[in-house]
Amino acid sequence: MNEMSQPRPRKIPTLQSLSASQQAAIRAIPAHDAAQKVTCGATRPTGDFTTPERFLAEKAKIFRHFPVAVAPSGQLPEPNSVLAHNGYGVPLLLTRDKGGVVRAFLNVCRHKGSLLVESCETAKMGRVSCPYHAWTFGLNGDLVGVPRQELFEGLDKSTHGLVRLPAREAGGIIWVKLDKTADDDFSHVTDELVSDLDALGFPSAYVYGKRTFPIQANWKLVLEPFLEGYHVQRLHAQSIGQLFADVPSVHSRLGLHMRQISGKAQFEPTMLDVPGENIHKTVTHAYLLFPNTVIVTSPYYISLMIVMPVSERESVVDYYMLTQSAPDNPKAEELYSKSYQIIQGVFGNEDFRAAAISQTGLESGAIDELTYCGLEIAIPEFYKSLESLL
Template sequence: MNAPTEGQLALAGVLARGGSRGGGEIAHVAASVYTSPERFADERAYIFAQVPLVIAPSSLLPGPNMAIPHDGFGKPLLITRDKAGTAHVFLNVCRHRGTRLVEGCDAVKGGRLVCPYHAWSYAFDGRLVGLPRPDTFPGLDKAEYGLKRLPTHEAGGLIWFAFAEEADFAEADTLARDFEAFDLAGQHLFRRRTHAVQANWKLIMDAFLEGYHIQRLHAGTIAPFFKDGVSTADTIGPHQRSAVGREAALAALSSNDWATLRAAITYTYQMFPGTVLVVSPDYINLMVLMPQSEGRVLVEDFMLIPEAPATEKALAHWERSWELLDGGVFASEDFRACELGQQGLASGAIERVTLGTLELGIRHFHDAVNAHLR
């Protein structure tokens, strides 16, 4: 197992001492930030169109010469891994007449990427490698007709991209050091599912920025695994890292052994603007948020496990974990609560939401959003 970072061990130390985010006072967030179409338009223009975004785990493309279409961020995208193993994010658009290059949503493996209209073909690194009747395009330089590549960066088991050419991926490398401790890059993608949630994207992020709701909302599912209030968090730039102590392993929180701590703590990373990584002791969930409107967001959930199931028993075990968390805890509880919150906020019944001292990570997140909008 890889070695933990100082930050991961520091959070474990706080949990061993009883855990808390610290004092502070009640804070508030205006209800309008979740319901205003104008506010949402600004967030798309000044945040999602500008900053680095996680698009998928590295394990989505486990081998070379693979490509997967992706439409969640409002433009037709294509995630590829070329023959050398390098990940790319391209616009999924043929450079000839602008036709969508790869249809559907399934993975394409091997061979070439061939346009369905005129059969212009591309390598998985985006190069134009062939076109029918090249004699009818006198003087055309194939080197100038490669797929439009967006800034792409793979680090620590995640593939990041940005729409803005000047995007800086330095913080992705900082986070990657934490993810290497979990061997995120070496995980196997077990399942993925996209949820359409009728709520503002920030309500989803809010739900994973506080542990106050665990004993209440999740009373019938995962609450027994955790001790109420034994949690803590810190920040990495605009991103947040939190830790919650597991009830059955509280005595292990003072251990210096990383494997023991992994079994005792659930780490969660809230990556700005809209990605959540939940690291349970034996598997990992990555959630990528793709806002569609002020009241609707797509959430793609990836479940990552240490290795592909080798037996029917192992397969059944992971299926149960998948349905408990993705179908039960996330979909039926967290996402449903966010939809109910959206309905209430849209009614105009309250002008602001109120945050207690266990929820101040939400205020920090909204401060980061506001800073980008300014």
């Protein structure tokens, strides 16, 4: 958990505090008894989840080219701070300089290649010094100090700065391209997505808790439950199932990203007209930030999950619980800490577990394809986007 920051007055998020596009989507949710029956006949080959060839193609063509979410801004909130990150199998060093600008580098010393920062905890520092021979770099990547520099023949410090990766902070997320030769085009992070995330309060959100889950499942199997409502009444029957109805969500594409909005159980549109009502009590937003990041809203917090592929059968999820501000009274602390326990149980023991047992079943070779229904139609849409890039 981060240090407590200055308490900020809490605002109730209402329908009116959301973006115009979110409000329009919410207004389009039908009353549950008026929801349409949607059918779907899509399938996926089992090999997409089990073969190393497919996995390597996804890594090369998608994870190396696209801006991926690395962390919420709240994980690196203070000027003059750094955050090392290894989840993507690439040693990253994120920095926030004294002016607040975020940059990304490879966490590798230009002298002889040592890792610069070993711990993946956020740390306050104005420059980074290599543990090996103490070459020192500014947070803008410049090499600023070399002990006994007179012993290097013709060393040009200006060409020995840190290796930079394209990075952008937008919508309260730090996005990075993991390839040092990638261009600086971040148009994938669309304005519409950013205005949604801004309206949800991402840029100023506080990281109440972070937990890393290693999961024995292909990264796409970990994402699937967050793209469908079919499992909610079944897999979550003993936990959150009764909070939701068994009807399709309203889903919209924001570029390659996806937004799904669903009304809570017994939803009907007149509920939206209660003035001052916390909108997250009435509807749930679930986003897929293409390709691999999920957001789910709850009344008092937001879950952010970054699903990072390790191999065709292993993934790592960084789960973040984001709140509007640090808890500044015992009631808020109790609410957040209880929610943190509950949500880790639901996602960890139910959704992530479902992904792992599906991986085991698919690897047995028993079935050649997976089959999807009308409550899962965002999944084939996601695969359409993925296939268009492979």
